[in-house]
Amino acid sequence: MKRRSLFAAAGAGATAAVLGAEAAHAATYAGYAMAYFTESPSMTAADYNLHLAVSADGLNWTPLNQNAPVATPTQGSTGLRDPFILRKQDGTFAVIATDLKGTDWTYQSQYLHVWDSIDLRTFTGYRLLKVHSLATHAWAPEAIWDASRGQYAVVYSAVVGGRNVLMVNYTSDFVTASAPQTFFDPGYDAIDGNFVTVSGVNYMYFKNNTNSTLLGTRSSTLNPGSFSIYTSAITPGRGVEAPQIVKSNTADVWYMWGDTWSPNGRFFCWQTTSLSSGSWTLLNDRAYTQPLNSKHLGITAITAAELSALTARYGTPAWSRIKSYNYPDRYIRHQNSVGRIDAYPFDPYQDQLWTLVPGLADASGVSFRSVNYPDRYLRHVNYAMTLAVNDGTTLFAGDATFYKASGWADSSWTSFRSYNYPDRYLRHSNYVLRIDPVTSSSAASLQQDATFKIGY
The missing domain is CATH 2.115.10.20 (Glycosyl hydrolase domain; family 43)
Known part of the structure; x- marks a missing residue:
């Protein structure tokens, strides 16, 4: 151009x-x-x-x-x-x-x-x-x-x-x-x-x-x-x-x-x-x-x-973007209230912007608050990630809270462990986000699915 x-x-x-x-x-x-x-x-x-x-x-x-x-x-x-x-x-x-x-x-x-x-x-x-x-x-x-x-x-x-x-x-x-x-x-x-x-x-x-x-x-x-x-x-x-x-x-x-x-x-x-x-x-x-x-x-x-x-x-941005490890042209976003990863660039571009706030269930963890829907957070329901309004319940807070850990596929990246299902980690499957068990003996592809980079 x-x-x-x-x-x-x-x-x-x-x-x-x-x-x-x-x-x-x-x-x-x-x-x-x-x-x-x-x-x-x-x-x-x-x-x-x-x-x-x-x-x-x-x-x-x-x-x-x-x-x-x-x-x-x-x-x-x-x-x-x-x-x-x-x-x-x-x-x-x-x-x-x-x-x-x-x-x-x-x-x-x-x-x-x-x-x-x-x-x-x-x-x-x-x-x-x-x-x-x-x-x-x-x-x-x-x-x-x-x-x-x-x-x-x-x-x-x-x-x-x-x-x-x-x-x-x-x-x-x-x-x-x-x-x-x-x-x-x-x-x-x-x-x-x-x-x-x-x-x-x-x-x-x-x-x-x-x-x-x-x-x-x-x-x-x-x-x-x-x-x-x-x-x-x-x-x-x-x-x-x-x-x-x-x-x-x-x-x-x-x-x-x-x-x-x-x-x-x-x-x-x-x-x-x-x-x-x-x-x-x-x-x-x-x-x-x-x-x-x-x-x-x-x-x-x-x-x-x-x-x-x-x-x-x-100043630096008040928001973050979160990149997939094995699909690094894709970022975590919400679309029709579903958590997923999509290839950059896309609109609405605000769907990929997140405020990582202290965890709703434990301040030492993090919760993903949407920038364009600031009353909504990523949470898991039946292990699938969805964007939902915080209803103030203990269950919601637990579903929406994660702990940052060294990336399964790369320790310089980040994996997110579920608060209320601590053997499960945030990962993508067919580009859709969910939580699944991940261990050191898990397949490399699964470890990569569960690895992300926090940036801008």
């Missing part, structure tokens, strides 16, 4: 000549911030404003501000897509984004939304940046410092010669920009450029918009026309876009995120230990969790102090 990308921190191995202040700080990075907007399959979660999430490992994300926006565009279309966070040479941030509210792909804006920020906790100087005067759009912007010019290169997608190509303007202040020129044209529709620089080599990944696959290019310079494709097509087996590459802060590993078509999208994530090889391995969904309803992510590395300050400023 129409998306932006971001300049991920390239880590200590990147050349200081290209990365400037970023390389000097790379060794101190301890987390990540993600920018995104939101949509859901029926568009009930559509929100075309700036959202933020944070992560310690770059894989599992915590939405900030209860997944509500932290900044709102007020000019142009009054909505954004494809937000991108740039850490500038002075260590402060610029946020740029596509000027488009909704999904009217015929909308033509010559501008980008821009904010300044010293810490991603406040956003100032909101403005529009004009990048061209053509009868076309300016989609999925990313900025990267071009040391040879002493300016930032702003790269985005626009239609030239009947197809999308990647265009570039140069700026020092994100207030005015040079005349646009073609940056990369593979001869077919191309969007969503994403940059990272390692050991003097500049890598740019983009979306082949004719078949919805990702491709990698590289160049020894950042000059327009200098990038050559060096990978085969990358796909998770369905259409993908919006590549986003970020380096682990703790290991010689790179992650590449990709988004699927809006609004039914979800993220996929690959990893590699060698960008130069162009070989990527698709990760299992157990390894990562995207922010709820997030679209077109942009990631930048942040320090431990910045991570702590962002969490303190915006």
